[in-house]
Amino acid sequence: MGRLELLVILILCEVCLQAWILNAQNFSCDSNDFKALQSINDHLESRIDEWKVDANSSGYSNCCDWVGITCESSWSLGLSGEFESGRVVKLDLSNKRLRGNLSESIGSLDQLKTLNLSRNFFGDSVPLSLFNLSNLEVLDLSRNGFSGVFPVGLNLPRIHVFDVAQNGFRGLVPAGICNKSPFVQSINLAVNFFNGSIPLEFGNCSSLENLTLSSNTLSGTILEDLFKLPKLSLLNLQENRFSGQLSNNISKLSNLVRLDVSCNQLSGSIPDVFHTLNKLEYLLARSNNFTGKIPPSLMNSQSIVSLSLRNNSLDGRIDINCSAMIKLVSLDLGSNKFQGSIPDNLPFCPRLTTINLSKINFKSQIPESFENFSSLSYLSLSNSSIYNISGALHILQHCSNLKILVLTLNFHKERLPSVPSLQFKSLNALIIANCKLTGTIPQWLSGSRQLQLLDLSWNQLEGTIPSWFGSFQFLFYLDLSNNSFSGELPRNLTALESLAFRNISLEEPSPDFPFFMKRNISARVLQYNKIWSFPPKLDLSNNFLRGQIWPEFGNLKKLHVLDLKYNNLSGSIPATLSGMTSLETLDLSYNRLSGNIPSSLVDLCFLSYFNVANNNLSGKIPTKGQFQTFPNSSFEGNQGLCGEHVSPCQISFKIPSRSSMKSKRRGTIIAMAVGIGFGTIFLVALMYSMVLRKTISKDVEPEAADNRDGPKDVESRLLVHFQIHDNNKELSLDDILKSTNSFDQSNIIGCGGFGLVYKATFPSGKKVAIKRLSGDTGQMDREFQAEIETLSRARHPNLVQLQGYYTYKNDRLLIYAYMENSSLDFWLHEKIDGPSLLDWDARLQIAQGAARGLAYLHQSCEPHIVHRDIKSSNILLDDKFVAHLADFGLARLVPNYDSHVSTDLVGTLGYIPPEYGQASVATYKGDVYSFGVVLLELLTSRRPMDMCQPKGNRDLISWVFQMKREKRESEVFDPLIYDKEHADELLVVLEIACLCLSENPRTRPSTQQLVSWLDNFDVNVLLQS
The missing domain is CATH 1.10.510.10 (Transferase(Phosphotransferase) domain 1)
Known part of the structure; x- marks a missing residue:
């Protein structure tokens, strides 16, 4: 018989076999399988409508045609009995939004090969009978609500895929997955509550390709036998508690493509074995305790696409062989202890676009070779001891695709170059802050028309702020604060299109890449990793600018932050500022502004921070809108202001206020008439003072009323009414002052409705957050009382708990539970x-x-x-x-x-x-x-x-x-x-x-x-x- 004839016969046999299998779907399913499926349906809160019994059938003849069911004939499975009997071999109910418990009858489907219940809402534990399905090859229970502990013995000898990710399983990792089956290819236990170590039996999974154990609480060392699995291509162990060293035997994983051990407690050196890992593309090992040098074999890898070793303790030189690393796209080595200079061969990595080398003590200049770095798009070298800013900018201007450049905390006290030939036409973000640079804003910067974000804050720059900033079409974030700029506040800034209109077509947003840190108004360090995470902002504070605040600022409808504090601005606050309808922060404090606070500002519905302290303002403070939420400190230092936040406004004496003369202790009502002389006014004032003093005396604690031995320390005597505290001990204000270092600015962790929030640490180690309110007006009292009443009633694990409060004169303190991870x-x-x-x-x-x-x-x-x-x-x-x-x-x-x-x-x-x-x-x-x-x-x-x-x-x-x-x-x-x-x-x-x-x-x-x-x-x- 020739080869062609044999091939034809084999094809006909296969066709016939498939025909028999498909034909089995038209026969009655096995009665036991039918009953098992019915039981599974009965255990669901909402039954599967498609699993209905045909009234004209024999009762269970059609279950092989049901949704999610695949049958094969008993003959094709090698079973004895009637050929017409169909056996269930596949049950796929994935993404059906099913809810309920899985019936124990699942174990009766003894010919089942594939079970997929993923993306549903099954709960409770998995029936033990499931783990005795000896023919099961694919088990997918991922993304459900299953819980409980896996049994010690799993009898799944033919399992290929075992996926129970994103459930609530706990206890030890089930060792039987590999112990019983030599065929398992994929194990995914991610996002559960497994603890303990990786079981030794996993070393028997000789066919394993994918192992994902991420986001559990596994500990101990990484199982050595894992490195004997020749087919392993994905090993994801991130976000656990693994410790110890990364074994040299990782070199045996010749098919490894992705290795992620980020966010563990691994230590020691990284093994020099990467010359054998020719398929490895992603090595992610950030946030561990690795020490020593980057191994040469890793710096010569021809397969690596993304390398992240950030936030370790690596040292030595960064010796990347770019002639070998031809696939490298992203290099993230920041926050380590490397020595030496910035590698001058990085431009020769042909695909390298993203570099983070921040927080490394280079003490070097930008290499001249960077002139040829045509692929570079994002570069962060902040806080890396770089010097020679003139040379750096002359070199980096040749990087034609450079979009983001961060050089903060470098170039100490150098002079910002003003050479006209410099140009950065493609830059979207330029950040050279906190360098104490001298000089002026250079003319060459006027050619950077694609700038969206410019930060030159915390330097020693002087001169005037150029008017050409106003013609930058895309600029939405400008921070020139804490310099020595003088001259008039630039009027052209009111013409910034990105802050006035929405119809501006900007460049594509930056990728997710950590590149910037900045302090906010409460001195907390903020970290940014996307351009669009910055709020639209104009910050010209802490300079020597003079002149008026231009009315045209009201045209900037998209501006979120306007900060002009600590300048020499004069004139009035324009009423047109109410046109900045997106404004959240307005700080005009410490200037020489005069006139009234425009009542139109109450229309700024999103204004959450407002400060005009220490000016020459006068008149009544607006009371509507957001103004009732601002602290008294926002208005202090203005002798002419009056209202709820400061001293009461003077009342006309033509017809004295009836309510101002009322008192609970006064038994008579004094009738006032027009024409009463100053003597009568003095008498009325005296009577009011006496009554008020008597009323206050009733509110003083008995201890204070009975104190006839002379003055005592009021602050140490008046107690905080602390509802939850160690040993139920009440605290004095002295305790709070000590725990906050007298409300020192370094302890500020936030800014709330009526004041700042401080972190307090008591001698016992207990930490709390203290919200300090100030003011003695009725509005403040009402607000304080509202918070007390609200929070004292609200007790829930997902609410910030009020733990105590303090009130005396102008001080109101709310004491909350401290949240370690901020917001x-x-x-x-x-x-x-x-x-x-x-x-x-x-x-x-x-x-x-x-x-x-x-x-x-x-x-x-x-x-x-x-x-x-x-x-x-x-x-x-x-x-x-x-x-x-x-x-x-x-x-x-x-x-x-x-x-x-x-x-x-x-x-x-x-x-x-x-x-x-x-x-x-x-x-x-x-x-x-x-x-x-x-x-x-x-x-x-x-x-x-x-x-x-x-x-x-x-x-x-x-x-x-x-x-x-x-x-x-x-x-x-x-x-x-x-x-x-x-x-x-x-x-x-x-x-x-x-x-x-x-x-x-x-x-x-x-x-x-x-x-x-x-x-x-x-x-x-x-x-x-």
Whole structure:
């Protein structure tokens, strides 16, 4: 028989076999399989509608045709019995939004080869019978709510794929996965609660290709036998507690493509074995304790695309062989202890675009070879002891594709070059701050027309600020603060297009790359890793500028921050500043301004920080809008000002105020008439003073009233009424002053509604956050009392707990639990690598916690509470990244049967629902809208308003809805969390966010629905909506 005839026969046999298999679908399924499937359906909260029994059938003849079921004939499986019997070999119910427990009857499907229940809402433990399915090859239970501990013995001898990622499994890693099966190719246990070490049996998985154990609490050393697995291509152990050294035997993993051991406790040197790892493209080992030099074999790797060794203790020289590293794109070696100079051969790495060498003590110049660095786009060399700024700029100007250049904290006291021939035509961001540079702003900078962000702050530059800045089409962030600039405040800055209009087409946003650190108004270090994370800002503070504040500043409708403090500005505050409708911060303090505070500024609905202290202002302080939330310190040092925040305004004596003469202790009412002389006025004032003194004396503690032994230290005597404290000991103000170093600026950790927030550390080691309010007006008393009443009623694991309070004269202190990990805003928008450290599981946990806290305020707390300022900076994170809602300074108590509370509009730009612009009414559904914005931040890592985004992308909400209309949802997600594994969950949360952002408040979900959806991903009701 010839080869051709034999081939034809084999093909016919295969066709016949497949025909028999397909034909089996038309026969009755096995009765035991049918019963098992029915039991599985019965255990679901919502049964599968497609699994219905045909009334005209024999009762179970059609189950092989059911959705998600694949059968093979018993004959093809080599089983005895009737050929017509079909056996279930595949059960695929993935992404069906099923809820309930998995029936023990799953173990009766003894011919099952594939079980896929991923992307559902199954809960409780997995039936033990499942682990005895001896024919099972593929098991995928990922992205459910399963919990419990795996059994010691797993009898899955034919398993190929074992995926239980993103559940709630705990205990030890199941050793039997590999012990019983030589065929297993992929194991994914990521994002669970497994502890202990990697079991020895994993060394028996000779066919293993992918091993993912990330985001658990595994510890100990990395199992040595893993390095004997010849087919392993992906090894992901990030975010665990592994310690010890990285073994030399890693060299045996010749098929390894990706190795991620980031965020562990590994130490010692990195082994010099990478010459054998010819397929390795990604080596990610940031945030460990590695020491020693980068091994030569790694610096000569021909396969590496991305190398991240940031935040270790590596030393020696950086000796990269660019002739070998032809695929290298991203090099992140910052925050190490390298010596020597910046490698001069980096320009010869042909694909290298992104470099982070910050916080390395180079003590060198920029190499001349960088003139030929045509591929370089992003360079951060901040705080790296670089000198010769003139040479650096002359060299780097030749990098034709350079978009971001960060040289902060270098070039100490050098002179900024003014050579006209310099040019940086492609730069989007230039940051040379905190270098104490001298000189003036050079003319050559006028040619950098693509600049979006310029920071020359904290230098010693002088001269005038050039008018040509006003012609920069894309500039939205300009920081020239803390210099010695003089002359008039440049009028042309009022013409900056990016701060006035939205129809500016900007360059594409920068990639996620850590490149900048900056201090905010409370002296806290902020970290930025995207250009668009910067707020639209003009900061010219701490200079010697004079002249007036131009009325045309009111044209900058997109400006968020205007900071002109500590200058010599004079004249009045223009009423037209109310045109800056996006303004959040306005600081005009320490100038020579005169006149009134324009009442039109109350229209700035998003203004959250306002300061005009130490000027020559006069007249009454506005009382509406955001002005009722500003602290007294914002207005001090202006002798002519009056109002609630300072001294009361003088009352006309033509008809004295009746209310001003009232007193609880006065038994008679003094009638006043026009024409009473000054003697009568003096008498009335004297009587009022005596009555007021008597009233106050009633409010003093008995201890103070009985004190006849002379004056005592009031501060040490008056006690803080501390509700939760070690040993129930009450604290004096002295204790608080010591714990905050007398409210020293170094302890400021935030700025709240009525004042600053300080970190306090008591001798016992206990830490708290103290919000210091000031002022003695009725409004301040009401605000303080509102916070006390609100927080004393609100006790929930997802709320920031009020632990105590203090009040005396002008001081009001609120004492809160201290949150170790700052705010969600800090991690998403400010901290270097913050978004990369918040994986999807962590973000979802934060969303769930914040939703539970908000639901408690709305539905469980008595009386119910409308928060009114839900935003990412008001979601604080404890040491375990559990979310806590904070800042009840804007909260109002709501009667049991009211759904809203009427008050003046306050809030934060980007979070306020549209209906608040039509009526000053805060509602539960308004909070839900703001929560929807926070969900978008978690999904995208973008701020609600990003002025430097391309046209149409700057308003996050509008952009997301536009992308949904275009069926481009996958493009809105942060690339750090978006992959096939998480795609469905991300889409569900995006849908939830969009429901929250409905323009019609009535169609928004309740907070209880949000809790249910986010905790269980129950989207049946969601889809109906």
